[in-house]
Amino acid sequence: MGKVYQLYCELVQSAPINEFTDEYSEMLSAINSAPEQYPNLKTLSAEFKLSRYALTQFFGEKLKTTPMEYVITQRFNKACWHLENQITPVNVIANS
Numbered sequence: 001m002g003k004v005y006q007l008y009c010e011l012v013q014s015a016p017i018n019e020f021t022d023e024y025s026e027m028l029s030a031i032n033s034a035p036e037q038y039p040n041l042k043t044l045s046a047e048f049k050l051s052r053y054a055l056t057q058f059f060g061e062k063l064k065t066t067p068m069e070y071v072i073t074q075r076f077n078k079a080c081w082h083l084e085n086q087i088t089p090v091n092v093i094a095n096s
Contacts, residue, residue: 023048024058024062027048027050030047031044031070031071032074035071035072035074035075035078036075036078036096038071040068041056041067041068044067044068055067075096079093079094079096
């Protein structure tokens with residue numbers, strides 16, 4: 001189930017991700033495939049070994065959003081995908 005969603009994310013969002021450096025592309029891929037693993041900016045910063053300032057600057061300049069707005073959007077997109085494809089029970093989706 002997780003692998004299917006990960007593949008889906010990579011296919012749908014591969015074009016925008018490819019325009020960034022490898023470091024940022026890997027970060028965006030990780031967030032897109034498992035946004036629930038990043039509950040706050042501190043976790044993002046620690047996971048990708050970037051300062052909070054660097055994260056905020058990258059997301060603001062390149063994606064016109066904040067890091068956490070991006071994560072929340074990816075969580076929402078993942079939940080919608082699971083609901084549309086009826087792979088996971090609604091209560092499980094809501095909890096994640």
